[in-house]
Amino acid sequence: MLVAIFQNIINALQWGSFYALIALGYTLVYGVLTLINFAHGDIFMVGAYIAFFVATFFLTTVGVPGWVALALTIPLTMILTSMVGVALERVAYRPLRRKGANRLYVVITALMCGLILQNANLALLGASRKAFPSMITEHVYNVGGVIFTDLKIAVIVTTILSFFALQKIVTKTKVGMAMRAISYDKFAVPLMGVPIDNIIVVTFVLGSGMAGLAGILFAMSYPILDPYMGALIGWKAFIAAVVGGIGDIRGAFLGGFLLGAVEIMVVAFFPSTFRDLIAFTVLLVILAFRPTGLFGVAKTTKI
Amino acid sequence: MLLSVENLEVKYGNIQPLHGISFHVNEGEIVTLIGANGAGKTTSLHSICRLAPPEAPRVIAGDIKFRGESILKTSPSDVVKNLKMALVPEGRHIFGNLTVMENLELATYSREKGADLKQEYQRIFDLFPRLHERRQQRSESLSGGEQQMLAVGRALMTGCTFLLLDEPSMGLAPRLKYDLFRTLKRLNEEGMTILLIEQNASLALHLAHRGYVLDTGEIAAEGTSDELLGNPDVKKAYLGG
Numbered sequence: 001m002l003v004a005i006f007q008n009i010i011n012a013l014q015w016g017s018f019y020a021l022i023a024l025g026y027t028l029v030y031g032v033l034t035l036i037n038f039a040h041g042d043i044f045m046v047g048a049y050i051a052f053f054v055a056t057f058f059l060t061t062v063g064v065p066g067w068v069a070l071a072l073t074i075p076l077t078m079i080l081t082s083m084v085g086v087a088l089e090r091v092a093y094r095p096l097r098r099k100g101a102n103r104l105y106v107v108i109t110a111l112m113c114g115l116i117l118q119n120a121n122l123a124l125l126g127a128s129r130k131a132f133p134s135m136i137t138e139h140v141y142n143v144g145g146v147i148f149t150d151l152k153i154a155v156i157v158t159t160i161l162s163f164f165a166l167q168k169i170v171t172k173t174k175v176g177m178a179m180r181a182i183s184y185d186k187f188a189v190p191l192m193g194v195p196i197d198n199i200i201v202v203t204f205v206l207g208s209g210m211a212g213l214a215g216i217l218f219a220m221s222y223p224i225l226d227p228y229m230g231a232l233i234g235w236k237a238f239i240a241a242v243v244g245g246i247g248d249i250r251g252a253f254l255g256g257f258l259l260g261a262v263e264i265m266v267v268a269f270f271p272s273t274f275r276d277l278i279a280f281t282v283l284l285v286i287l288a289f290r291p292t293g294l295f296g297v298a299k300t301t302k303i
Numbered sequence: 304m305l306l307s308v309e310n311l312e313v314k315y316g317n318i319q320p321l322h323g324i325s326f327h328v329n330e331g332e333i334v335t336l337i338g339a340n341g342a343g344k345t346t347s348l349h350s351i352c353r354l355a356p357p358e359a360p361r362v363i364a365g366d367i368k369f370r371g372e373s374i375l376k377t378s379p380s381d382v383v384k385n386l387k388m389a390l391v392p393e394g395r396h397i398f399g400n401l402t403v404m405e406n407l408e409l410a411t412y413s414r415e416k417g418a419d420l421k422q423e424y425q426r427i428f429d430l431f432p433r434l435h436e437r438r439q440q441r442s443e444s445l446s447g448g449e450q451q452m453l454a455v456g457r458a459l460m461t462g463c464t465f466l467l468l469d470e471p472s473m474g475l476a477p478r479l480k481y482d483l484f485r486t487l488k489r490l491n492e493e494g495m496t497i498l499l500i501e502q503n504a505s506l507a508l509h510l511a512h513r514g515y516v517l518d519t520g521e522i523a524a525e526g527t528s529d530e531l532l533g534n535p536d537v538k539k540a541y542l543g544g
């Protein structure tokens with residue numbers, strides 16, 4: 001019994017990590033711009049594909065050992081995925097912001113950007129799934145009957161470290177202050193000598209960079225990639241961010257783990273086809289009691 | 304001439320609040336803009352600071368020059384960073400979700416790395432001891448007057464040499480209003496150029512060297528403070544007799 005509980009906790013933390021990493025990106029962009037970046041799940045997908053190409057390049061074209069390939073793939077994927085996020089901001093969101101477009105148009109634009117990323121992938125790479133190359137051999141550990149791999153632990157630890165790094169940036173640096181200031185009063189930010197567009201770019205870099213990180217970790221854990229892999233996980237991460245209190249990074253972090261936990265618990269007691277049904281119902285109930293999310297404060301401040 | 308506004312015409316959409324106004328500010332001066340509600344005072348300051356629409360208007364004619372060069376293409380953050388002009392906006396606009404200290408720190412964003420700011424923070428806290436007491440507090444919990452002090456302190460922390468103030472005494476108790484004006488005078492004596500908008504025209508003219516009277520988007524009168532204080536039209540319209 002105890003063994004089963006620990007086993008479930010580890011699995012919950014692993015899935016929670018994926019949700020949390022993606023949810024952080026949603027919440028960061030929303031916190032600064034009150035923009036729901038619905039393309040974010042697909043940026044995660046693009047991140048996984050970028051990781052695929054970068055890893056394959058280092059492993060086969062260059063032929064370096066697996067751990068070297070991994071050490072190079074992680075930062076490169078994060079950088080390249082950030083660039084995709086920044087490109088979306090430049091091409092799609094900034095022009096709308098300049099024109100003071102209505103929220104509805106911005107949301108539709110975000111949804112379309114997601115669809116464009118999916119379908120561009122489909123058009124360029126075809127519908128067949130890609131198998132992610134293995135860079136390191138996973139070790140399986142068995143501690144008193146609880147089975148876990150070093151990869152799972154790495155996923156969880158990486159997510160927790162990323163969260164603390166992000167928290168530090170947002171609360172302690174001037175860029176973080178500027179991000180919070182924009183969310184409160186955009187008008188006065190340039191009066192402080194802060195170029196708003198640069199801060200927004202940093203926001204997208206951080207959010208997309210973490211989606212890229214999630215992409216690699218996910219692809220290493222579940223090494224089959226397809227163009228639609230970001231859709232459902234993206235929605236779930238978005239819901240996790242809302243349940244946590246969108247705009248608050250602690251909320252996104254805990255919301256992600258909460259969703260992971262709920263899902264794993266459901267599977268432990270019900271047939272696995274019930275997973276999403278019950279998980280979403282639980283989240284709905286939480287929102288009914290706390291419509292602003294766990295950490296959300298009604299209407300005042302974000303991030 | 305530090306700043307000159309030349310035949311400036313601006314529009315918000317179809318509304319044209321400024322119909323070709325001209326005025327200038329010399330280095331080291333205190334200049335005041337007075338005028339009734341809706342005359343275009345705030346609009347003038349927002350235009351000078353190059354804020355973007357929708358809060359600021361579009362320039363359709365005329366020019367704004369800093370040391371003789373047009374700044375119409377300068378971004379609002381570069382106005383602060385390169386031209387060292389800082390605006391204390393109407394309605395304060397402090398960042399309520401940041402602490403008092405964070406508000407001040409954010410204002411140093413574009414300053415050189417490694418500059419020693421200790422003394423400057425100290426100067427702000429000497430001017431406004433209340434801010435020091437409340438420095439770790441979220442600034443939305445400050446009283447209106449304290450927020451106004453923070454808005455002024457924050458502008459000073461940008462390292463400006465030219466301060467633009469839009470009704471900075473709004474909401475201040477008479478005592479604090481007096482202190483603020485004394486502070487402005489002292490800053491000016493230390494070399495700060497000041498462009499001031501103030502509802503209380505008499506107070507403003509007693510502080511300023513020169514002034515302009517703005518009336519529905521046009522300059523109705525201008526001159527030294529003494530001239531304007533003695534001008535019967537100005538007396539009648541803005542000085543209560």
Ligand SMILES: Nc1ncnc2c1ncn2[C@@H]1O[C@H](COP(=O)(O)OP(=O)(O)OP(=O)(O)O)[C@@H](O)[C@H]1O
Nearest residue numbers: 315318320339340341342343344345346347357358
């Ligand atoms: N953002 C805006 N959009 C549209 N019109 C505006 C905007 N801001 C100001 N106006 C209009 O421009 C005119 C000048 O306004 P402005 O705020 O410059 O006046 P003011 O002299 O500062 O007045 P007050 O003493 O009340 O602050 C007004 O008629 C106002 O309605």
Ligand SMILES: [Mg+2]
Nearest residue numbers: 344345346393
């Ligand atoms: Mg005004």
